[in-house]
Amino acid sequence: MSVEITSPHFKANAREALAxxxxxxxxxxxxxGFIGKRAAAxxxxxxxxxxxxxxxxxxxxxxxxxxxxxERYEAKVKEAGGHVHFAVDAAEARDIITRxxxxxxxxxxxxxxxxxxxxxxxxxxxEAAGIEPVETDLGEYLIQIRGEAPSxxxxxxxxxxxxxxxxxxxxxxTHLSPGRNLSxxxxxxxxxxxxxxQRFLAADVGxxxxxxxxxxxxxxxxxxxxxxxxxxxxxxxxxxxxxxxEKLVPTLEDVSQLLRVLAxxxxxxxxxxxxxxxxxxxxxxxxxxxxxxHVVILDNGRSGMLGGxxxxxxxxxxxxxxxxxxxxxxxxxxxxxxxxYPGPMGAVLTPSLIGIEKAANLxxxxxxxxxxxxxxPVRIPLPKLMRHWREKEFERHLTPAPxxxxxxxxxxxxxxxxxxxxxxxxxxxxxxxxxxxxGRFASLPLAGGWTRHRDFPAPEGGTFQAQWxxxxxxxxDARAAKGAAR
Amino acid sequence: MTSSRDTxxxxxxxxxxVTSREAPRLQEVGDRIAGHPRGLVPARAQVPPAECIAxxxxxxxxxxxxxxxxxxxxxxxxxVAAYLRGRNLPPTILRGADPRLSALPWGQxxxxxxxxxPSDGRQLAGLSHAxxxxxxxxxxVMLSGPDNPSTLNLLPxxxxxxxxxxxxxxxxxxxxxxxxxxxxxxxxxxxxxxxTGPSRSADIEQTLLLGAHGPRSLHVLLVGExx
Numbered sequence: 001m002s003v004e005i006t007s008p009h010f011k012a013n014a015r016e017a018l019a020x021x022x023x024x025x026x027x028x029x030x031x032x033g034f035i036g037k038r039a040a041a042x043x044x045x046x047x048x049x050x051x052x053x054x055x056x057x058x059x060x061x062x063x064x065x066x067x068x069x070x071e072r073y074e075a076k077v078k079e080a081g082g083h084v085h086f087a088v089d090a091a092e093a094r095d096i097i098t099r100x101x102x103x104x105x106x107x108x109x110x111x112x113x114x115x116x117x118x119x120x121x122x123x124x125x126x127e128a129a130g131i132e133p134v135e136t137d138l139g140e141y142l143i144q145i146r147g148e149a150p151s152x153x154x155x156x157x158x159x160x161x162x163x164x165x166x167x168x169x170x171x172x173x174t175h176l177s178p179g180r181n182l183s184x185x186x187x188x189x190x191x192x193x194x195x196x197x198q199r200f201l202a203a204d205v206g207x208x209x210x211x212x213x214x215x216x217x218x219x220x221x222x223x224x225x226x227x228x229x230x231x232x233x234x235x236x237x238x239x240x241x242x243x244x245x246e247k248l249v250p251t252l253e254d255v256s257q258l259l260r261v262l263a264x265x266x267x268x269x270x271x272x273x274x275x276x277x278x279x280x281x282x283x284x285x286x287x288x289x290x291x292x293x294h295v296v297i298l299d300n301g302r303s304g305m306l307g308g309x310x311x312x313x314x315x316x317x318x319x320x321x322x323x324x325x326x327x328x329x330x331x332x333x334x335x336x337x338x339x340x341y342p343g344p345m346g347a348v349l350t351p352s353l354i355g356i357e358k359a360a361n362l363x364x365x366x367x368x369x370x371x372x373x374x375x376x377p378v379r380i381p382l383p384k385l386m387r388h389w390r391e392k393e394f395e396r397h398l399t400p401a402p403x404x405x406x407x408x409x410x411x412x413x414x415x416x417x418x419x420x421x422x423x424x425x426x427x428x429x430x431x432x433x434x435x436x437x438x439g440r441f442a443s444l445p446l447a448g449g450w451t452r453h454r455d456f457p458a459p460e461g462g463t464f465q466a467q468w469x470x471x472x473x474x475x476x477d478a479r480a481a482k483g484a485a486r
Numbered sequence: 487m488t489s490s491r492d493t494x495x496x497x498x499x500x501x502x503x504v505t506s507r508e509a510p511r512l513q514e515v516g517d518r519i520a521g522h523p524r525g526l527v528p529a530r531a532q533v534p535p536a537e538c539i540a541x542x543x544x545x546x547x548x549x550x551x552x553x554x555x556x557x558x559x560x561x562x563x564x565x566v567a568a569y570l571r572g573r574n575l576p577p578t579i580l581r582g583a584d585p586r587l588s589a590l591p592w593g594q595x596x597x598x599x600x601x602x603x604p605s606d607g608r609q610l611a612g613l614s615h616a617x618x619x620x621x622x623x624x625x626x627v628m629l630s631g632p633d634n635p636s637t638l639n640l641l642p643x644x645x646x647x648x649x650x651x652x653x654x655x656x657x658x659x660x661x662x663x664x665x666x667x668x669x670x671x672x673x674x675x676x677x678x679x680x681x682t683g684p685s686r687s688a689d690i691e692q693t694l695l696l697g698a699h700g701p702r703s704l705h706v707l708l709v710g711e712x713x
Contacts, residue, residue: 304497
């Protein structure tokens with residue numbers, strides 16, 4: 001897959017996505033699937049809301065002491081016989097990993113699902129170096145053989161349907177009988193299992209991400225349902241962990257708090273199937289496990305986020321709940337966001353990592369309905385942080401001219417109430433009159449961007465201000481009437 | 487020449503406005519690691535031992551695994567043989583060198599072939615002894631090493647796991663306490679696998695299917711009663 005950035009073309013991407021029938025069919029399942037499962041899992045645990053507070057506090061405490069926890073973590077990994085490499089940016093992380101693979105004469109590497117790997121474009125780089133990367137998470141495998149990027153951070157192939165998967169398997173697995181039956185998802189899963197089993201056993205190096213790094217013990221943790229990342233880090237000669245620096249947590253007890261909210265928020269499970277804690281390489285009396293253990297800790301702009309308002313974004317544990325509950329994500333899917341991280345978390349993180357110049361559309365791709373913040377297990381105020389980026393965009397004159405002009409016109413009126421009130425009254429009155437028959441507009445001059453995909457409701461009564469005044473007056477009358485009756 | 491390590495640390499310290507030498511911060515971090523406070527532990531599993539075992543069984547089943555509750559460890563060989571027979575599997579099982587498994591009366595099942603060692607992916611069934619079970623979520627805790635090689639947890643199609651009722655704990659935190667007691671503060675075995683049910687994937691149209699890359703079936707052999 002490539003890390004080509006198409007975020008500047010979000011609007012065109014979104015238009016395409018809205019017209020893509022198979023994609024819309026796949027997206028229709030996102031909300032019903034994830035939302036109900038998360039709600040049910042949260043409902044079964046009376047302490048869930050309090051655990052979210054606890055999770056937030058653990059991450060805040062860690063970030064405020066990140067220098068010290070990083071030092072401790074590094075020392076403990078070394079003590080266990082592992083190596084820690086620091087990478088300032090993506091290029092350096094790619095080079096470190098390639099160097100380790102070359103030192104082991106690696107021909108193939110298996111990979112557990114890692115968003116950081118996507119962020120640094122690792123696969124392209126490995127291929128260029130003559131090393132074959134094999135994605136082993138089923139969803140990641142599907143998008144790898146299609147040459148696509150993930151469209152969701154925990155369900156990378158959520159944009160595909162089973163007919164597409166069948167076609168891809170027939171195209172790629174040409175050594176298997178063309179007459180085989182692949183109509184059922186179980187057959188597709190069995191085929192992927194068979195194909196990848198050989199790759200697991202043959203791989204020279206296994207690369208995984210990390211859900212958490214534990215300072216107390218120098219442990220890296222991955223969470224999977226398939227067992228793929230776990231095989232990836234158990235079978236090859238070397239295990240390389242690629243993690244960004246905000247994955248640190250202080251202790252095993254702290255991790256346990258976070259694990260209690262992670263799976264529930266992500267898939268609605270009580271606990272994911274496999275939670276694997278790895279500390280250093282194979283021990284002297286071990287009969288399996290990797291001979292070398294490396295951790296590559298990536299900064300890539302995150303230390304800069306620590307200093308300001310965006311520090312809160314570094315609490316993110318990548319559960320995907322924000323996008324699972326986002327009406328914009330439901331409508332356009334993950335690819336429209338144009339880079340690695342989609343949905344509300346992507347709308348905040350992407351501008352931090354690739355620059356607001358390229359990502360200005362993303363924090364604007366929100367209705368500010370607030371559902372993302374309502375479900376975030378570490379209580380990241382995503383709408384507030386998106387607003388932060390909108391302000392930055394405006395300050396830096398990145399907002400398109402028509403929008404700036406429109407805001408200036410509105411601002412002119414809004415600052416002059418004696419003008420604003422009659423002007424809005426007139427406009428609302430005219431719209432109500434024009435739309436009185438249907439109660440909505442299928443098209444409207446200057447609002448084509450809105451009405452192309454949905455109707456614009458016609459105003460039903462006076463302006464907001466007029467209604468507010470009327471309501472206050474009615475309340476005052478009612479109070480007066482009550483007083484008179486007493 | 488400054489290393490990337492120095493650059494990253496300098497950048498973190500600059501953003502936080504710290505030097506990494508402030509006594510109160512060092513104290514706070516040192517205390518947290520030494521004291522590893524438990525945080526909020528759900529009330530769900532904070533119940534008497536018999537109820538804890540009942541909850542463990544319930545959660546194991548909820549995670550799509552199966553479970554046998556045996557009065558004593560001596561029944562394990564027969565239960566293993568019965569499991570394999572019941573699923574039309576060859577009477578062969580691979581296990582680690584765990585003395586608790588070696589001590590079992592395997593001779594009572596003369597038709598059962600028991601092999602010892604790590605898995606190379608060719609075995610249909612593997613047997614491990616868990617370090618602990620966790621009632622809160624029906625999770626098994628496996629430690630790596632020659633006694634219970636990690637490959638047995640992941641490669642065979644069928645994974646059978648013995649867990650002593652006395653080792654079923656209420657919560658994750660209790661297990662960490664036991665691991666510290668065994669290995670020392672701040673020390674972990676190479677791999678700790680938490681396993682909650684058989685392998686699964688929902689990556690095709692969000693349809694949940696069992697048997698992705700790890701075992702298709704997970705069978706728990708719970709042994710004895712809690713003390």
